[in-house]
Structure formats: C-alpha cells, structure tokens
Amino acid sequence: MSxxxxxxxSRRGLGLALxxxxxxxxxxxxxxxxxxxxxxxxxxxxxxxxxxTETVHFFLYDSIKIALLLVGIVFVxxxxxxxxxxxxxxxxxxxxxxxxxxVMAAGLGVVTPxxxxxxxxxxxxxxxxxxxxxxxxxxxxxxxxxxxIAVGLLLSLFGWEIAAVYVGAGLGIAIVAGWVLGRLGAxxxxxxxxxxxxxxxQVVDTTAGLRFDQRVQMGVEEVGTILRKIWPYLLVGIGxxxxxxxxxxxxxxxxxxxxxxxxxVLVAVLVGIPLYSNAAGIMPLVEALHDKGLPMGTLxxxxxxxxxxxxxxxxxxxxxxxxPLLAAFVAVVGTGIVxxxxxxxALLA
Amino acid sequence: xxxxxxxxxxxxxxxxERVTREAVAELGVEATIEKVEDYPTIVGYGxxxxxxxxxxxxxxxxxxxxxxxxxxxxxxxx
Numbered sequence: 001m002s003x004x005x006x007x008x009x010s011r012r013g014l015g016l017a018l019x020x021x022x023x024x025x026x027x028x029x030x031x032x033x034x035x036x037x038x039x040x041x042x043x044x045x046x047x048x049x050x051x052x053t054e055t056v057h058f059f060l061y062d063s064i065k066i067a068l069l070l071v072g073i074v075f076v077x078x079x080x081x082x083x084x085x086x087x088x089x090x091x092x093x094x095x096x097x098x099x100x101x102x103v104m105a106a107g108l109g110v111v112t113p114x115x116x117x118x119x120x121x122x123x124x125x126x127x128x129x130x131x132x133x134x135x136x137x138x139x140x141x142x143x144x145x146x147x148x149i150a151v152g153l154l155l156s157l158f159g160w161e162i163a164a165v166y167v168g169a170g171l172g173i174a175i176v177a178g179w180v181l182g183r184l185g186a187x188x189x190x191x192x193x194x195x196x197x198x199x200x201x202q203v204v205d206t207t208a209g210l211r212f213d214q215r216v217q218m219g220v221e222e223v224g225t226i227l228r229k230i231w232p233y234l235l236v237g238i239g240x241x242x243x244x245x246x247x248x249x250x251x252x253x254x255x256x257x258x259x260x261x262x263x264x265v266l267v268a269v270l271v272g273i274p275l276y277s278n279a280a281g282i283m284p285l286v287e288a289l290h291d292k293g294l295p296m297g298t299l300x301x302x303x304x305x306x307x308x309x310x311x312x313x314x315x316x317x318x319x320x321x322x323x324p325l326l327a328a329f330v331a332v333v334g335t336g337i338v339x340x341x342x343x344x345x346a347l348l349a
Numbered sequence: 350x351x352x353x354x355x356x357x358x359x360x361x362x363x364x365x366e367r368v369t370r371e372a373v374a375e376l377g378v379e380a381t382i383e384k385v386e387d388y389p390t391i392v393g394y395g396x397x398x399x400x401x402x403x404x405x406x407x408x409x410x411x412x413x414x415x416x417x418x419x420x421x422x423x424x425x426x427x
Binding site for chain 1: 357359361399414
C-alpha cells in the first residue's frame, strides 16, 4: 500500500527536522545565556554594575529566554495535547457524580486543549450531556488556572518543586471551587436556554485520526499563533520587570506585599484580578519581584489571579451564567487563590 | 454548496472565514458562505470547540484553524 510505504520515509524526514530544530533551540538558549554580558560589557563598554546595564541586560536576556521557552513549551504541549479533545473529555465526564467528577474534571481541564473563546459552547455541550454544573465549573476553572505555559515557565525558571506546588494548588482550587458552586445549587443561575439546547447530529472529535506529521504541523502553527498573540504582553511584562529589576528600591514591594505584611497576599490578588495579561507576560514580573524579596506564595497567588480571573472570559460566561453565579465564581476562586497564597507562604518560608 | 462558519466572532473564527473564502475562490466553485454566531445553533451541530466548518449541513472540521490547502481538500471531497 502506498500509504504504509510512504510512512517510514516521511517519518525519518520528520525525525531529522525535529532533531535539527531541537539542536538549534538548545544552541540558541545556550548562546543567550553567554552573549549579553560580552555584548554589553566588552563591546558596548557599559559598566557591569550600573543600573542601566542591569536593566538593559534583564530586558534583552529575558525577552529571548522567554521567547525560546515559549516556542519549546507551546510546540511540545500542542503536539501532546492533540491526542486529547473537548469531545473525549466530555464523554469521560458524562454521567459522573459530583466529588469524583470534580476531581476528574479538574485533571482533564489541564490536559485538554481548550481555548477560553470556546468556554460557552463547551459549557452548553457539557450540561446538555448531563455533566453536573459544579463538575463543568471545575473543568472551566482548571483549564486557564493550571496553564501549560505557566507550568513550563515555572519549571524552567524556578525548578520543579515550585511548578509542582502550582499544579497541585491549581487543581485543589478547581476541585473545591467547582464542588462548592455545585453545592450552592448553581442550576438556578444558569440561563434557561442552556437546558433547552440539545446536541444535534454526530459529535465531532476534532483531533482523532490525525497523522503524526499533521500533529507536528499543528504544533508549528500554534507556536506562530501564540507568539503573534502575546508578544505585546510579553514585551510590556519584560519591560516592567526590567525597570523593577534595575530601579525599584529594595523595600518598595516588601513594604506592601513582603513577608512582614499580613495583607500581602490579599493585596497581590486584588492587584492581579483586574490586570489582564497571560502567563507568559506575567512571568518576567514574577521573576523580578522574586528577586526583590517577595515570598513565593504571594507571587503564585498574584499569577493565578491574573490568569484565572479575567474580565473578557467573565463577559463571555455571562451569556450562560446569571450574575449571582458569576459573582460566586469570582468569590470562590478568589478565596481559593488567597488561601493558597497564605498556605504556601507559611509552608515555603 | 452551502458553507457555514461556526463561531462566536473571535479572532480564530474570522481567520477561518477568510481561509474558507480563499479556498472557495481557488477552487472556483459556487458556494454561499454564512457565519453562525448563535450558541444554541452552534452546539446544535454537535460542536463544542470553535471555530468549526459546516459544508452542506455536515461538520467537516472543528476546534482549529486549518491552512487554506486543507480547506480546499475538505471542500473538494465534500
């Protein structure tokens, strides 16, 4: 058969291309770590200890480092995730009871490829398939909260312990918050048209039956899409991070959100909710603030508040959820994030 | 041929519509392209990840933005 005869050859070509890309990536990452000291100090003649030098160094080094990390993380995650789909997740969750369902939904929220712009059709689809509202909410909370880009960046910048803490805390919040919302009788506050909608026709599994080269192609395209979408946030984040790194006085942030201030986590979460950015844009800020002595629990809470609770997504969800449920959603998730912040400040101190 | 682009109006949906128009122009087929933004109707097709492409009432693609060449193949085989 022509298809099976063609496969090994394309596989080898694909393997070579992937191997070459990985080698290039590693070389670029290695070079970025060594290049800027030489460029700024030796070639441009800037004094190594000057504030301007440190600010410029942070900006150049971090821009390229985070861009490289993003390319690697987004590609690998997209290819891996292409083996899951919202449709398969819903089939797994259909008929689950609360409790076990919340745990499964939170876990699936992490591994299912999902864009928050699909939050509404997914919500309707889940409910129409008999998935309880609280379980559906666990999925919708976990999906942006335990963001794969955030996890990948934390892993590369702060080590696996912090990344594991972040994943565990995010899952915990999604499970508990979804369960609480279910207990509150959330059905009352769902727009009635949701219950009248029936799933028509055949349910389409979007990524089943793709060939491996098509999945690689998807990964490459996703890298382009993500970079195009987030580069402004990334530059703003790195710019602010670089300014903090070079110019902010040591005690500026520790006074308001440092280990000595009992309201530090609360302040960080309240500042984080209205900030609209994404995991990649917020990471250089977290890095700079960490250098300035802010505790990790406060920073994780800040990051979660930025990525999990965003106004655009709340406006989308308003189409299916009435205001009381939306308010309860923000309150329950916000409380969870604050609790996680205090817990980890106490544990990691 | 009746083609429908399903999606609430996000960036991906606009991209899919543009790609579909390109594919139709390249194939030179007679087709009307409609946008469907109403959620109950979208879910009524069994679609949970937007954007999605429906050709003659059959869902041929959902949850991602394909390249023009892929849409051309989908339309040619529909």
